[in-house]
Amino acid sequence: MEPRLPSPYAERVLDVVEQIPPGRVLAYGDIAELLGEGGPRQVGHVMAVWGSAVPWWRVVRASGHPAQGYEREALQRLRSERAPLVADGSRLDMGLARWDAPESLSHRSGGMAG
Numbered sequence: 004m005e006p007r008l009p010s011p012y013a014e015r016v017l018d019v020v021e022q023i024p025p026g027r028v029l030a031y032g033d034i035a036e037l038l039g040e041g042g043p044r045q046v047g048h049v050m051a052v053w054g055s056a057v058p059w060w061r062v063v064r065a066s067g068h069p070a071q072g073y074e075r076e077a078l079q080r081l082r083s084e085r086a087p088l089v090a091d092g093s094r095l096d097m098g099l100a101r102w103d104a105p106e107s108l109s110h111r112s113g114g115m116a117g
Contacts, residue, residue, distance in 0.1 A: 081095065
């Protein structure tokens with residue numbers, strides 16, 4: 004059986020993830036909002052199926068926690084990138100770590116909300 008190719012939506016998600024700079028993150032919902040379609044679960048599905056080819060550790064839950072089951076590796080990678088973590092080191096400080104993606108990435112006129 005041939006491997007499934009990413010859908011156009013999945014390709015757009017992966018394109019955004021590839022552009023997140025080291026030490027910065029986006030939540031699953033941030034990516035969906037930026038693209039103007041889908042939601043956190045759809046972005047999560049894309050990341051689960053095709054995310055290994057992109058810096059997957061830079062996509063986290065809205066709480067700042069990395070993807071379930073990958074917390075240790077993601078936090079290790081994020082620490083090495085000097086991403087801002089909360090005091091106990093268990094998750095990202097989303098107020099400081101969230102990437103303010105450029106308007107050029109937005110597929111909606113309004114871009115991302117703060």
